Amino acid sequence: MAMVDWHAAEDIGVRLVPAGPQISSLEANEAVADLQSAATASVEPVREATGLFADTVTHRAVVVDRSEWIRSNVVGMRELLSPLEARVGEQQGPSWVTGSAGRVAAIELGAALSWVATKVLGQYEAVVPQGQRNRLLLVAPNIVSVERELDVPPQDFRMWVALHEETHRVQFGAVPWLEAHFRSEVEVFLSEVETSNTQALKRLGAVVSAVVRVLGGAPGATIIDALQTPRQREVFLRLTALMSLLEGHADYVMDSVGPEIVPSLPQIRSRFDVRRRSPGARDGLMRRLLGMDAKLKQYTDGRKFVAHVVDAVGMNGFNQVWQSPESLPSSTEIEQPALWVDRISG
Numbered sequence: 001m002a003m004v005d006w007h008a009a010e011d012i013g014v015r016l017v018p019a020g021p022q023i024s025s026l027e028a029n030e031a032v033a034d035l036q037s038a039a040t041a042s043v044e045p046v047r048e049a050t051g052l053f054a055d056t057v058t059h060r061a062v063v064v065d066r067s068e069w070i071r072s073n074v075v076g077m078r079e080l081l082s083p084l085e086a087r088v089g090e091q092q093g094p095s096w097v098t099g100s101a102g103r104v105a106a107i108e109l110g111a112a113l114s115w116v117a118t119k120v121l122g123q124y125e126a127v128v129p130q131g132q133r134n135r136l137l138l139v140a141p142n143i144v145s146v147e148r149e150l151d152v153p154p155q156d157f158r159m160w161v162a163l164h165e166e167t168h169r170v171q172f173g174a175v176p177w178l179e180a181h182f183r184s185e186v187e188v189f190l191s192e193v194e195t196s197n198t199q200a201l202k203r204l205g206a207v208v209s210a211v212v213r214v215l216g217g218a219p220g221a222t223i224i225d226a227l228q229t230p231r232q233r234e235v236f237l238r239l240t241a242l243m244s245l246l247e248g249h250a251d252y253v254m255d256s257v258g259p260e261i262v263p264s265l266p267q268i269r270s271r272f273d274v275r276r277r278s279p280g281a282r283d284g285l286m287r288r289l290l291g292m293d294a295k296l297k298q299y300t301d302g303r304k305f306v307a308h309v310v311d312a313v314g315m316n317g318f319n320q321v322w323q324s325p326e327s328l329p330s331s332t333e334i335e336q337p338a339l340w341v342d343r344i345s346g
Contacts, residue, residue, distance in 0.1 A: 012110025020141025054173020248302015
């Protein structure tokens with residue numbers, strides 16, 4: 001049973017998403033070739049910097065367009081939501097699925113994916129169906145669009161992005177329990193979702209209220225918060241800490257390795273940070289609604305955490321974070337890295 005018409009969501013997202021910047025066939029082929037080369041070239045520097053290794057066969061990097069990114073995320077979301085879908089199907093019956101609810105959800109999801117697909121530079125497929133191999137996706141149209149917007153050397157920018165995304169590939173590829181832990185946390189989060197019609201109406205009212213607060217400029221208001229129970233909030237904080245760790249680690253590695261192989265790194269970092277902090281009016285509203293401003297904070301908080309720990313105990317000491325789920329930092333420890341160092345050392 002599907003609470004979302006997944007085929008429709010994919011079709012809507014693919015139809016709505018813009019193709020990307022105007023570019024000749026020759027330039028497009030060159031961009032793809034450059035990104036493939038950068039993905040290969042980034043493997044060894046990231047391995048040396050992190051002390052982690054992931055097989056490039058079972059965890060490979062591929063260059064994709066926006067439509068393929070949407071297809072990948074529909075598959076991943078369907079995989080993650082399958083336990084909740086089964087529960088909804090049992091309680092609501094087939095009429096709930098075949099009625100308007102699944103189509104409305106498909107429209108909302110497809111529209112959201114079509115917008116996010118224009119922003120993402122790269123993404124590791126953290127969750128895939130059983131038997132399918134995880135991939136690192138480098139979204140070529142977005143990378144070309146941003147390098148033009150920033151007016152930076154294309155090959156340098158492509159290598160810089162590849163270093164960040166390669167670090168994500170290594171995180172999941174070298175840490176065997178990480179994907180299962182992520183899935184487990186999401187399953188706990190979804191187990192708290194109320195599927196009765198009464199609770200759905202209450203949640204809808206909370207979402208509408210959150211939208212009004214965002215439009216009114218209320219700080220910290222998001223749709224995501226409006227959809228959470230107290231237990232979900234606890235899981236969300238753990239997931240936020242995990243994402244801060246992963247993003248901060250990738251940012252730290254790309255900037256520590258970068259000066260040796262990306263000559264224009266200071267210029268790229270400076271201009272990219274300004275871009276992160278200064279979205280357009282529409283983008284700013286969408287980011288707040290979806291809670292993506294919190295993701296921007298993850299980069300800065302996570303990077304500070306990694307830098308503090310590496311300075312204190314070295315990269316080998318930092319790598320104790322990958323020993324087990326219990327070794328992961330809490331949201332408090334992300335903000336106060338010394339607490340994590342004391343706990344792990346103790």
